[in-house]
Amino acid sequence: MIEPVTAIAGTMAPLPRAQVDTDQIIPKxxxxxxxxxxxxxFLFYDWAHDAEGELDPEFVxxxxxxxxxxxxxxxxxxxxxxxxxxxxxxxxxWGFQAVIAPSLGDIFRSNCSKIGLLAVExxxxxxxxxxxxxxxxxxxxxxxxxxxxxxxxPGLSExxxxxxxxxxxxxxxxxxxxxxxxxxxxxxxxxxxxxAFLPTV
Amino acid sequence: MSKPLSLFDKLWExxxxxxxxxxxxxxxxxxxxxxxxxxxxxxxxxxLAGRRVRRPDLTLATADHGTPTIDRALGITDPLSRQQVETxxxxxxxxxxxxFGPDDPRNGIVHVIGPEQGATxxxxxxxxxxxxxxxxxxxxxxxxxxxxxxxxxxxxxxTIRQRKPRSMTVTVEGRLxxxxxxxxxxxxxxAQIGFAGGAxxxxxxxxxxxxxxxMEERMTVCNMSIEAGARSGxxxxxxxxxxxxxxxxxxxxxxAWGEAVAYWSSLPSDEGASFDAEIVVDAPALAPFVSWGTxxxxxxxxxxxxxxxxxxxDPHLREAAVRALAYMDLQAGTPITEITLDRVFIGSCxxxxxxxxxxxASVIRGRRVHPDVGAMVVPGSGLVRQEAEAEGLDKVxxxxxxxxxEPGCSMCLGMNPDILAPGERCASTSNRNFExxxxxxxxxxxxxxxxxxxxxxxxxxxxxxxxx
Numbered sequence: 001m002i003e004p005v006t007a008i009a010g011t012m013a014p015l016p017r018a019q020v021d022t023d024q025i026i027p028k029x030x031x032x033x034x035x036x037x038x039x040x041x042f043l044f045y046d047w048a049h050d051a052e053g054e055l056d057p058e059f060v061x062x063x064x065x066x067x068x069x070x071x072x073x074x075x076x077x078x079x080x081x082x083x084x085x086x087x088x089x090x091x092x093x094w095g096f097q098a099v100i101a102p103s104l105g106d107i108f109r110s111n112c113s114k115i116g117l118l119a120v121e122x123x124x125x126x127x128x129x130x131x132x133x134x135x136x137x138x139x140x141x142x143x144x145x146x147x148x149x150x151x152x153x154p155g156l157s158e159x160x161x162x163x164x165x166x167x168x169x170x171x172x173x174x175x176x177x178x179x180x181x182x183x184x185x186x187x188x189x190x191x192x193x194x195x196a197f198l199p200t201v
Numbered sequence: 202m203s204k205p206l207s208l209f210d211k212l213w214e215x216x217x218x219x220x221x222x223x224x225x226x227x228x229x230x231x232x233x234x235x236x237x238x239x240x241x242x243x244x245x246x247x248x249l250a251g252r253r254v255r256r257p258d259l260t261l262a263t264a265d266h267g268t269p270t271i272d273r274a275l276g277i278t279d280p281l282s283r284q285q286v287e288t289x290x291x292x293x294x295x296x297x298x299x300x301f302g303p304d305d306p307r308n309g310i311v312h313v314i315g316p317e318q319g320a321t322x323x324x325x326x327x328x329x330x331x332x333x334x335x336x337x338x339x340x341x342x343x344x345x346x347x348x349x350x351x352x353x354x355x356x357x358x359x360t361i362r363q364r365k366p367r368s369m370t371v372t373v374e375g376r377l378x379x380x381x382x383x384x385x386x387x388x389x390x391x392a393q394i395g396f397a398g399g400a401x402x403x404x405x406x407x408x409x410x411x412x413x414x415x416m417e418e419r420m421t422v423c424n425m426s427i428e429a430g431a432r433s434g435x436x437x438x439x440x441x442x443x444x445x446x447x448x449x450x451x452x453x454x455x456x457a458w459g460e461a462v463a464y465w466s467s468l469p470s471d472e473g474a475s476f477d478a479e480i481v482v483d484a485p486a487l488a489p490f491v492s493w494g495t496x497x498x499x500x501x502x503x504x505x506x507x508x509x510x511x512x513x514x515d516p517h518l519r520e521a522a523v524r525a526l527a528y529m530d531l532q533a534g535t536p537i538t539e540i541t542l543d544r545v546f547i548g549s550c551x552x553x554x555x556x557x558x559x560x561x562a563s564v565i566r567g568r569r570v571h572p573d574v575g576a577m578v579v580p581g582s583g584l585v586r587q588e589a590e591a592e593g594l595d596k597v598x599x600x601x602x603x604x605x606x607e608p609g610c611s612m613c614l615g616m617n618p619d620i621l622a623p624g625e626r627c628a629s630t631s632n633r634n635f636e637x638x639x640x641x642x643x644x645x646x647x648x649x650x651x652x653x654x655x656x657x658x659x660x661x662x663x664x665x666x667x668x669x
Contacts, residue, residue: 006430006667018517019496023635027548028616031282031335034241034288036349046637051623057533076517077397080496081635082614083332084239085348106366106400106432107332107346124534143310163364165224176350177252180358184226186219190229195464197457198231200258201320 001118004173008071008097008144010045012134012153013060020083021072022108039086040093061094065138073130074101079108079119088112098144099192100151102127113166114176120151120160146171187199205471208437209368209403210345212468216326218360225364231325231342233355235262235309237289238616239330243353244292248400254296256359261320262293262300265310265617270579270606273303280322282617296356308609309582309608312336312550316420317584319449323438323465328361333550333632334433334460335426339419340446341438343403343469366432367477369402373410373486380666382560384552384630385651386410387425388490388500390482396498399431401650404437405470410484416445417554425632428497437469442517461462490539490666492647494525499634500647501537503664509533528636529644530624538662540646541573544627545657546639547603548579550614552630552650555580561630562597563653564668570602571660577604577619579611603657615640628656 002194036165048059055062062068078101079087086176091099093162098118106171120129133153142153146167151158169176180187205290214366216228229458233256240262247254254260269275269284277283286303290602293300306319315321325340328334330352336423337344341565347361355361360624371390404426406419414422419436425443426434443462446452460643488502501508510522510533526533543654547553547561570576578598580586586608589595595605612619613631621627621643631638648656651665 011375018521020634021496023614023633023638027637027641028614032279032285032614034245034285036209036245046641051642069457071655077400077430080397080425081332081633083330083346083348085242085330085350088348092493103397103400105430107348111350114348154313161224170224173599175250176355176362177250177357179333180227180354180360180362183219183360186227187229187358189358190216190218194231195460196461197453197461198325199453200262201232201318201451 005116005118005146005170007146008118010075010097010131010137010140011068012071013066013069014131015060015072015132016131019080020073020130021076022079022084022087022121025079026084031084031086036089037091037093043090045092056165068095071098071100071142071144072096072101073127073134074099076102077105078123078128079105081105083107083110085115088115088117090153092117097177098191100127101131113170116170116173118170120144120162122151122158122160126156128156129182205473206478207470207474207522208319208341208405208435208468209343210474212324212326213365215324217575219450225362226257226513227360227362230325230328230355230359230361230558231259232320234315234327234329234334235258235260235342235352236266236311237264237285238266239349240292240352240554241288242349246353247356249463251292252357254298256354258295259359260298260356261315261316262289262298263308263311264289264303266614268303268609269610269617270609270619271588292524305321306587308426308582309320309585310550310553310610312424313554313581313585316340316416317449317582319446319452322446322461323442324468326657328355332427333424333455336420336421336424336550338434339416339436340442341435343435343464345433348360348414352396358607367402369399369404369478370476371404371406371445371480372408373406373481373482373484374408375410376413377410377484377487380651381487381489382651383414383421385487385490386484387422388492388497389487391425391429391498392490392500393482394409394429394480395431396496399426399429402431404431404434406434411436412439415440416554417556420554421551425497428632429460433572438465439474447606456612483529489649489652491662492645493529493531493537494522495528495634495636497634497647499525503537503652505537505538506529507535507537515568538664541626541661542628543625544621544655545573545574545653546612546627547577547653548581548649550581551632553579553581555585557630557650558585561650562594563652563657564665566597568601570657574657576602576657577606579606582608602639614638628653
């Protein structure tokens with residue numbers, strides 16, 4: 001069961017790169033676990049570690065001032081590519097509660113909503129401001145109010161759009177399968193109406 | 202007269218299982234494909250909640266991502282990959298799901314085996330925890346990738362909750378020139394519409410050049426829809442589709458065949474159907490494509506040079522180009538055909554069906570792989586491998602110095618031991634060239650099967666149209 005998400009407050013980590021695909025968020029060699037947790041150490045692994053596997057102290061998530069960040073701010077098309085839910089799992093395990101970017105991969109956005117990781121799309125100029133704020137003052141706080149659909153940071157307050165269904169599910173921490181199973185009669189009815197030539201495997 | 206509907210509209214409407222007012226539609230799923238990497242947590246979730254798999258008879262599983270392509274008899278040596286595959290086999294046994302395990306001759310890449318078995322048919326909804334599920338759209342099926350939480354939802358309910366995406370047509374007029382394949386066509390389309398140009402959309406590919414494609418070529422095109430950010434790709438079913446399906450294990454037969462064909466024939470978009478975006482591509486103008494960067498949209502015709510970041514107006518594309526050239530260790534202005542290679546990979550759900558292997562074999566007969574190049578062929582399935590061997594293609598490859606492997610995803614994503622060493626440069630028939638995709642520090646150039654095969658012989662990228 002996911003925990004309800006209402007408001008998030010914390011510091012930001014800036015990742016001012018465009019087109020970050022899920023292969024970068026968590027490389028394939030770390031997808032072999034059969035659990036939902038334990039992926040945080042592998043977040044952005046190839047960027048966070050040098051060729052010998054040592055932590056790169058320059059990478060944003062390794063810098064002391066960004067430890068404890070709760071919101072990742074990134075460039076456009078964040079989370080494109082592979083459908084791996086391990087990407088939001090790794091972000092969540094690391095400690096992020098939200099991702100803000102000008103645009104997000106479709107499957108990634110959906111995966112985030114299922115696990116209670118708030119994925120927020122804001123116009124490029126707003127994300128640019130957040131990146132600047134996070135870069136200049138790593139202690140700057142950002143607040144995201146899901147109910148009101150607002151992001152507030154020093155000198156900045158913006159409303160964001162979110163799918164009303166995702167919002168409802170996250171605010172209440174609802175189980176989507178439970179909800180769908182309430183449609184049992186409609187599903188059963190559809191099953192009876194399917195053409196007989198459709199394959200069973 | 203009723204409103205003209207697109208193929209996509211019809212597929213959507215016929216699968217909606219009741220919709221709430223403010224809720225996304227609940228779509229019935231006709232086929233759920235499952236593999237070992239994105240399913241274990243979903244089965245575990247079901248167990249924890251005391252739920253069961255609703256329709257094991259509409260669920261088909263295979264092990265492909267982490268399976269080894271050599272020494273299969275020795276089993277999987279990587280303990281984590283072995284655990285994933287064993288977990289899949291146990292979960293499928295528990296739930297009564299048909300699974301093509303590593304020892305099954307039908308084993309192979311999930312997007313190769315669905316069509317091969319005739320389980321992929323027009324008019325269906327098909328989902329899988331894999332973004333290249335768009336492949337199945339080649340049959341006029343609505344097919345898209347989902348995450349693991351959604352896999353669990355489909356296992357439990359046989360439905361998926363989705364907002365209807367927007368629609369886009371990509372109309373490809375004219376005829377592809379000799380040497381220009383379906384891979385080049387889709388890479389050209391992606392280069393034209395951009396890395397996220399299809400985001401939020403389902404693309405219907407149409408036009409003369411699409412209608413002329415074989416089913417295997419159509420699968421290559423639909424496979425890479427996600428590389429333009431699209432949810433899925435679609436091609437209207439026609440006689441090419443029907444004759445591909447007929448006689449396959451899960452295909453309808455007897456009286457059901459006629460009913461199915463009648464239904465499938467009703468699916469193509471009606472005259473006058475409307476779309477949210479329309480793109481036109483000129484097929485005769487396309488050349489073989491090669492990717493130079495770290496996403497599939499960073500690609501150019503083989504006759505071009507590596508572009509300068511300054512040639513991009515968009516600051517994000519410019520910055521991405523700077524990063525890509527550094528990662529790829531390429532200089533702007535270098536002719537594509539002067540790029541030398543260390544490895545060649547022929548495989549993946551984009552290009553590992555038997556026609557891909559035939560096309561690759563046809564350009565290497567009687568030649569030898571360049572001494573500086575390591576080249577391998579990984580068939581898309583055990584049955585593709587058998588068919589290729591029956592035609593003697595394996596001999597053509599091995600006599601030229603290619604390794605002839607067991608089926609699987611292999612070096613498309615390198616979850617098994619088939620990876621590039623840091624700094625190695627590879628011509629690959631796969632669908633993604635992201636940083637580290639084929640191995641950390643590895644450099645991928647996406648190409649068609651004949652382009653990959655010829656490059657293995659030459660030791661550098663070549664224009665297949667000049668190949669003697």
